[in-house]
Amino acid sequence: MPVLATKLFIPQLRPHAVPRPRLIEKLNEGLRSGRKLTLVAAPAGFGKTTLLSEWIADAQHRDPALMVAWLSLDESDNEPSRFLAYLLSAVNHADPTLGVEAPSDQPTGMTATLTTLINEFSQASQHILLVLDDFQFIEDPSLLGAVVFLLDHLPAKLHLVIISRSDPLLPVARLRAGGELTELRAADLRFTPDEAATFLNQMMHLGLSSAEITALETRTEGWIAGLQLAALSLRERTDVSGFIQGFTGSNRFVIDYLVEEVLQRQPAHIRDFLLHTAILDRLSGPLCDAVTELTGSSEILASLERDNLFVVPLDDRRQWYRYHHLFADMLRARLAGDGPALPARLHTLASVWLEQNGLAEDAVTHALAAADFERAARLIELAVPMVRQSRQDATLLRWLTLLPRDVITRHPVLGVYYAWSSLVSGDLQAAQSRLVDAEHALAATTADGAPAHDSVLSEELRTLPVTIAVYRAALAQARGDVGAMREHASQALDLTQPGDHLGRGAAAGFLGLASWAAGDLDDGVRAFGEVQTSLRLAGNLADALGTTIPSADMLISQGRLRQARRAYEQAVRLAGEQGDPPPLSTGDLHVGLSELLRELGDLPAASEHLATSEALGDRSNSRENRYRWYVAMARIRQAEGHPDVAIDLLGEAERHYLRGFFPEVRPIPAMKARVWIAQGRLNEALAWADEHGLSAGAESAAVDLSYLREFDHLTLARLLIAQLKTPEALRLLDRLLDAAETGRRSTTEILILQALAHGAHGDTALALAPLARALAQAEPEGYVRLFVDEGAAMAALLREAATRGIAPNYVRRLLRDIRPTDGRPGGIQTLTEPLSERELHVLRLLASELSGPDIARELYISLNTLRTHTKHIFTKLEVNSRPAAVRRADSLGLL
């Protein structure tokens, strides 16, 4: 995005400004006492900006190291990405050593970038003033939220100044109550009689009597713009008292009276110049020449500045100016009063010049103001690639809403873009109908066979049919219609021309997603391979590397861990070779690799990759994959024996999860349920099952066992096993096994659960068959956590397998990672009524060779008390003999 330097220009101290020590002292006091915010809120013409430039000069005189970042806002800054880009430019402009970078190719969260900024500022050695001028334009809630965030986390050295014509939509009252606000309002800013006297007599040399000064001060109520206009009218006037009498005796609105006076005193050509150029937000000599269709505008602007006629320079070189807002409004109102034809003509002249001089955005604004919609549509079409690249979607959308519908319909390129905007904002119906309109417009021809639409011939137009089909696939995805998604994506692929790598990549991507969601993992992996190739050919390495993530997810579902690991390692290596800054997906790749390494049992390396991803920062982690970091961390913490921490992290993952990017094959609520089951918190797990329509009976043939629900169903199987509902669990697992085999997916986890189900039922012999199969297919791929996470119950089965000579080396490796406490608390809680600490102690002694009286002695209790404990234990374990209790406790992993 081109940054206009004029917006970062700190207004210079005006030569004839009245010194205002009482206000400067108030501002300095605010800075000294470390208040967070200075708010200067007053209508136009109260000298807000002038006061601030005087204060800055004064403050920099006192503290030469003080840095000042200034940002003049306007209506178009009401867009997060644009605002942020300018904010960072202003800060970097003030201190180039900070070097905070704007997120370039991805809409990173505002807070993320602000956090970077805040961290940079907290290390700064000098004080920084950040001034946001004309803040009244900012109304976007996310922008206002960002400013609140900044205020809440404001580093000590940073001070925020907001200049606004109206009170900003910020929690001003809270800051005021907390003593964190310095406020200057109209009542503070208006000229006191003394200041009015200084201005009129010392600055403007008018030599007025004190009565005359009082009369002017009273009539204008100390309003500085009014006094300034009065002074301009009085200059070179002989009949001073006549003017003052006329002015104070009139009840006309102050500036109506005074502007009339001032304009009347200008030569005709200057008056016309002022009126005609008032339509411009920024004025330069050449631009004014174009609008007035005259020459010599640069000289006129310079003389206006000299004469103090309400032009404000916007740079040091006097190339760009603007009129004072109030004056511009006055002039525009006068111009509008003479009918719409002249303003429209002036806007068109401005638009033409701006287009020729590469100021595309302003050219569009003026074409729209001229109601020259054809011109506007053409300019917008040309600006689409630029605006989209800088992600100013809101700007584009604002323009499109100003165009009449028939103009958009005649420009299919705009119609398709409009459809995309609707899709992103969730208005699927509007998106659909706009795509239909665009398609009709594209297909229509005139009598002689030429296209009937008005879109300019461009790359965008040439590839539009592909774009439409791709957006249709996106629409289908948003509706959850996998079949239609696949259909439109295939159509898009058929329509692509050779060399349209981006089009091919997008189409193959949707095909891949459709296959993935349907569980056709071979097709999915193949499709994403093609996406990767196409994106690399299109020169988009960051997104090409990003395709490793869906590919690896599918490979892992197929049990191909080694291949997934190779893919990640290769991608991480390639990303690392790209230098600084690393490609966008680098952080995501480290997270993926971390998850794989965790499964392979290397927790330290897995943690390290998460740390690397975190250190890379938000710019290297895409928004849609951010939740994965929390998932990966949760599972590491769980493996380390901290299930409660894991639950918290999964909650965090839920907050970062963005629906609609990838099929939800591993729902976070189910992951939480798995932790609860392992902890024995079956009530929570049962509530989860209820909420997701999963209850006993899911094993019945009528229930949908598609790939998308496999994770849920495997979680349900764990719950059934924990509830000792062995037959139900086994029936469900049998059907899941069939489905997985048909879909050519990994069956290892299902076999493990079959073994556990039998084991929980005490059927060790039956458990060993599926366990042996699971071990045989898991060993070559190096699975560890899939077994180890099942804790003591799995350990018992593995030991049994080893004694029978089943994969003894592999089993030894697995047993090494099962800590003795694993699964124990879970075991207790799978009982309807959990055992107390005391009862557990008794139970462990029952498993020993000790006799009853020996145990009682050991515990310093009577034999009767021991009998009471034992009875409770038997009831809770649903057994009626000591050997049965010991067997049952063993199978539950309680010993």
Place this chain on the structure above:
Amino acid sequence: MSDAPRMPHPPADLVSYEIRLQGRLDDRWGTWFDGFQLSAGSDGTTTLTGPVTDQAALHGLLRRIGDLGVTLISINATLPSNGDFDE
């Protein structure tokens, strides 16, 4: 529900507003203020009268008034002919 203050939702083309401002504004401001009629009061105030499409238009208008630094005295919605605001 009966006593709760309710936002009037009259049909858009029937809403008219009267905005009173301090000072006498020139007639030419009418175009600037979205086609409002200006009338000068004997008390040195100006009343803007005109139709407002919706609340957003009204707030835009108020902002224009604020930008000029004119003092706002009062603002009234004038009732449509049938006098019923809620239907």
